[in-house]
Amino acid sequence: MLSRNKPYFDIRDLAAALSFFTGSAKHYERLFAKAFGYTYALHFPYGRDVLYALLKALPSKKKEVVMPDYTCMVMPNAAIKANHTLKVVDVSLEDYNAHWEHFKKAITKNTKVIVPTHLFGFTVDVKKIKRNMAKDIIILEDVALALDPKIGHDGDAALFSTGFNKHITTLQGGILATDDKNIYEKVLAYRNKAYRKPSCVTTIRRFITFFAYYFVFNRIIYGLLDYANARFGLLKRIKRHNYSKIMLPKDHFELFSKFQTRVGVAQLKKYKEINKKRMRYARRYHALLEKDKRCGKSFFLVPFDKHSTYSHFPIRVKNRDIVRERMKAKGIEAGTTLDYHTSGLPAYKKLKKCPHSAKIASEIINLPNYPSLKMKDIDRIAKVFLDAI
Numbered sequence: 001m002l003s004r005n006k007p008y009f010d011i012r013d014l015a016a017a018l019s020f021f022t023g024s025a026k027h028y029e030r031l032f033a034k035a036f037g038y039t040y041a042l043h044f045p046y047g048r049d050v051l052y053a054l055l056k057a058l059p060s061k062k063k064e065v066v067m068p069d070y071t072c073m074v075m076p077n078a079a080i081k082a083n084h085t086l087k088v089v090d091v092s093l094e095d096y097n098a099h100w101e102h103f104k105k106a107i108t109k110n111t112k113v114i115v116p117t118h119l120f121g122f123t124v125d126v127k128k129i130k131r132n133m134a135k136d137i138i139i140l141e142d143v144a145l146a147l148d149p150k151i152g153h154d155g156d157a158a159l160f161s162t163g164f165n166k167h168i169t170t171l172q173g174g175i176l177a178t179d180d181k182n183i184y185e186k187v188l189a190y191r192n193k194a195y196r197k198p199s200c201v202t203t204i205r206r207f208i209t210f211f212a213y214y215f216v217f218n219r220i221i222y223g224l225l226d227y228a229n230a231r232f233g234l235l236k237r238i239k240r241h242n243y244s245k246i247m248l249p250k251d252h253f254e255l256f257s258k259f260q261t262r263v264g265v266a267q268l269k270k271y272k273e274i275n276k277k278r279m280r281y282a283r284r285y286h287a288l289l290e291k292d293k294r295c296g297k298s299f300f301l302v303p304f305d306k307h308s309t310y311s312h313f314p315i316r317v318k319n320r321d322i323v324r325e326r327m328k329a330k331g332i333e334a335g336t337t338l339d340y341h342t343s344g345l346p347a348y349k350k351l352k353k354c355p356h357s358a359k360i361a362s363e364i365i366n367l368p369n370y371p372s373l374k375m376k377d378i379d380r381i382a383k384v385f386l387d388a389i
């Protein structure tokens with residue numbers, strides 16, 4: 001079975017994880033800042049903690065956070081848990097992102113932070129947002145799915161995620177990157193006060209999880225697990241997200257375990273190769289699918305964006321479940337990131353309705369485009385997708 005996503009691990013990551021007693025978070029932060037062109041970088045247990053800590057660290061009478069309705073639900077959760085109020089804006093059906101024309105209606109004198117999100121790597125014109133907005137509103141660019149030195153420099157700070165299904169991974173993790181000394185110093189002071197070193201139990205749990213991820217995505221093992229899951233409900237108890245509760249993970253105040261900093265350094269060395277491959281595969285998918293006469297009728301592509309990092313290759317289809325079933329029967333798992341939108345979640349039902357976000361969430365599928373695939377896999381996946389439509 002070809003999995004929907006797969007971390008780009010190899011023997012270098014394994015060796016890094018096993019190089020006990022070495023590794024330093026400061027070293028990882030320095031390398032991260034240098035690789036992506038920032039003056040400062042601060043690591044956090046999760047990407048969502050970057051927003052959480054920023055909101056907590058910068059006191060203000062203004063308490064409103066504005067973000068796209070169509071984003072990872074952990075972002076609204078972080079804003080609420082930081083005791084702020086949330087406003088969501090709808091997104092474009094074209095590239096699934098919120099742009100200035102979406103944000104401008106939502107900004108008020110109470111807006112403290114806005115979060116332009118480069119979803120699936122598709123770029124948002126943050127310069128335009130900045131030009132048009134009051135100067136005292138903080139722009140936190142969400143580049144969790146857009147790891148690239150050219151993206152994320154137009155706001156006041158950027159939020160990176162190195163969760164296990166991101167471009168590069170430290171199993172779980174986030175980085176706040178900025179050139180703004182004031183933001184850096186305030187968030188650092190807050191991090192020193194509120195966050196702590198991980199407990200031994202947390203480190204052991206993370207270490208075991210790293211090893212599980214290292215091996216589980218092997219095509220044969222993944223296929224066997226998928227079979228066992230279908231037959232015996234193996235993964236029933238493991239929930240990706242709890243959709244009905246506003247929560248943060250139990251270990252969200254526990255900073256990196258040392259092995260994560262070592263894996264992070266090993267992964268950083270590979271990010272250019274990862275981006276290049278994702279980009280090549282996206283270009284190929286686009287070329288193969290665009291010429292099918294059902295494109296624009298039975299399925300919809302985002303116009304090719306040569307600046308996108310293509311964290312995913314998203315397609316909207318009307319008959320998503322059937323397409324996924326048919327693809328699965330041919331040994332290919334199509335993902336459904338993100339098959340929800342914030343204002344459609346039970347915990348957020350009072351928020352303003354966003355019809356584009358709802359539509360995208362109900363139609364999205366993502367074709368596998370991770371770097372360990374080969375071009376012949378891409379050709380086969382595209383064919384299987386077109387046969388399944």
Ligand SMILES: Cc1ncc(COP(=O)(O)O)c(C=O)c1O
Pocket residue numbers: 046047048049071072074075117119142144145160161162163172173174
């Ligand atoms: C667009 C986006 N922003 C932020 C995050 C938060 O990242 P993390 O899971 O590291 O908290 C995610 C996670 O998937 C995401 O997709």
